[in-house]
Amino acid sequence: MTTVIPSSGASRGGSGPLDESASAPPHPQPSGSPQREAASGSREPAPSAQKVLERAMILVGPAIEETVARLGPGVRPPVQHHLDGGGKRVRAALVLLAAVAAGGAEEDGLPGAVAIELVHNFSLLHDDIIDEDTERRHRPTAWARFGVGPAIVAGDALLTLAMQVLLEDPTPERVRAAATLASATQAMIAGQADDMAFESRLTVTVEECLQMEEAKTGALLACAASLGAILAGAPPATVQALADFGSHLGIAFQAVDDILGVWGEPAVTGKPVGSDLLRRKKTLPVATALGRSGDQADELRSILQGDLADGDVARATELLESCGARHDVMVFADTHLDMALQALRRVPLVQGPADELAALARFVTARDR
Numbered sequence: 320m321t322t323v324i325p326s327s328g329a330s331r332g333g334s335g336p337l338d339e340s341a342s343a344p345p346h347p348q349p350s351g352s353p354q355r356e357a358a359s360g361s362r363e364p365a366p367s368a369q370k371v372l373e374r375a376m377i378l379v380g381p382a383i384e385e386t387v388a389r390l391g392p393g394v395r396p397p398v399q400h401h402l403d404g405g406g407k408r409v410r411a412a413l414v415l416l417a418a419v420a421a422g423g424a425e426e427d428g429l430p431g432a433v434a435i436e437l438v439h440n441f442s443l444l445h446d447d448i449i450d451e452d453t454e455r456r457h458r459p460t461a462w463a464r465f466g467v468g469p470a471i472v473a474g475d476a477l478l479t480l481a482m483q484v485l486l487e488d489p490t491p492e493r494v495r496a497a498a499t500l501a502s503a504t505q506a507m508i509a510g511q512a513d514d515m516a517f518e519s520r521l522t523v524t525v526e527e528c529l530q531m532e533e534a535k536t537g538a539l540l541a542c543a544a545s546l547g548a549i550l551a552g553a554p555p556a557t558v559q560a561l562a563d564f565g566s567h568l569g570i571a572f573q574a575v576d577d578i579l580g581v582w583g584e585p586a587v588t589g590k591p592v593g594s595d596l597l598r599r600k601k602t603l604p605v606a607t608a609l610g611r612s613g614d615q616a617d618e619l620r621s622i623l624q625g626d627l628a629d630g631d632v633a634r635a636t637e638l639l640e641s642c643g644a645r646h647d648v649m650v651f652a653d654t655h656l657d658m659a660l661q662a663l664r665r666v667p668l669v670q671g672p673a674d675e676l677a678a679l680a681r682f683v684t685a686r687d688r
Contacts, residue, residue: 368682371675375412375432378425382433386484390476397461397473401444404456409683410435413543414550416679417561420672423551430484431496431546437481438504439539442511444474449515450598478504496549503542510535514600521624523601525610529570532603536576537569544568544676560666564676567659571684574652577602578645581636593632599623603651608644615642656684 387398411432418428446452447460448467454460462470485497513531517523544565548558580595581604595602601609608619619638622631639645659680663673 367675367678371412371416371679372407372409375408375415378415378429379408379411379432379436382429383436386433386437386480390480394469394473394476397444397465397469398476400459400464401440401455401461401470401473404458406436406440406456408432408436409679410439410539410543412679413540413565413676414547416672416676417544417547418551419547420668420676421548421551421553421557421561422669423547423553427551428547430488430493431500431543431550434481434484434496434500435539435543435546437477437484438500438507441474441477441481442507442539444470444477446511449511492550492552496546499542499545499549503538506534506538507536510538517601518599520601521620522609523606525603525606528601528603528606532573532577533566533570536573537566540569540572541565557666557668560662563665564659564662564680567655567662568680568684571652571655571659571680574603574648574655575684577604578648578652581639582645593636596623596632596635597627599627603648604639604644607647608639608642611642613642652684656680 383402387395387402390398414428414432414435415425418431419425443455444461447455448462448470452460453463460470461473465473481500482497485493485500510531510533513527514535517528517531541562542565545558545562548561553561577595580600580602581593596605605619605623609616615638619635619642622635622638625631627635660677663676
């Protein structure tokens with residue numbers, strides 16, 4: 320996949336809300352061409368996205384609890400503590416919607432939805448340790464509450480459990496789904512390793528940053544969207560179109576997250592202002608700015624090489640804004656959201672769930688801009 324950060328912005332807008340059907344037709348129908356909506360900046364999902372997420376929680380929540388109950392008593396407490404913190408179940412919703420959009424049923428996608436949520440939470444448990452974050456969703460993280468060792472083991476248990484969920488009934492579809500999830504998990508881990516390595520480097524190119532983020536975030540979302548189609552027995556073209564949808568959505572999602580890592584409000588993000596800068600993370604806005612020539616890029620590079628104080632973070636934020644990095648990353652996020660929506664139109668899909676996939680994509684890429 321070729322990804323390019325545009326150097327000049329396009330207008331950010333669109334047409335009215337997506338027309339969503341209340342129920343899916345009995346046979347797959349080609350999805351339409353839903354128009355883009357302007358990013359609202361609202362924290363609350365649109366009604367359609369809210370309905371989808373609530374449905375995913377209702378279906379997947381009890382299934383995850385039943386699955387986690389298999390774990391030994393020494394492992395369950397940190398796992399349960401972490402899961403009790405909640406979550407929107409976006410990845411699970413993608414699996415379930417993709418299964419129905421590909422002509423199957425929600426029940427077809429349920430094992431994949433459970434498995435991918437377990438893998439996602441495995442990554443969060445380990446990420447909190449790596450980042451030394453003591454709070455997640457305004458609660459103590461598992462390692463802060465139980466210790467590093469128990470939190471690592473808890474993450475390992477969830478990763479193994481995810482594969483067990485898919486392979487305990489080894490149909491051809493489930494075996495293929497397990498292989499797909501394993502590959503995506505390896506890509507996610509490789510992306511995390513690159514992200515960590517970048518913190519100690521003075522500069523990272525935009526292309527390197529994009530490759531890292533495509534692996535770290537895009538791989539698991541691509542997997543989520545394709546798992547439903549795989550488990551529903553969809554043809555390869557449909558599986559690939561949904562995987563491309565998820566991959567572009569993941570890139571757009573991470574680009575927005577990078578913006579929040581610099582400019583997000585602490586009350587919303589739960590992190591200090593400029594938290595990514597404080598940790599010297601080479602996110603997309605930083606890589607974009609450092610890839611330019613001129614005094615602003617030179618000053619930013621000099622700031623990031625030294626010991627950062629609050630005034631330095633504020634100045635670095637100003638430089639990212641004034642050189643156009645924030646604007647360009649926002650345009651980049653919009654571009655990949657459009658590419659995700661285009662992927663949904665490449666193959667015949669059931670109209671209702673295809674529209675809901677589009678609505679969910681708009682929601683997760685419009686967080687508090």
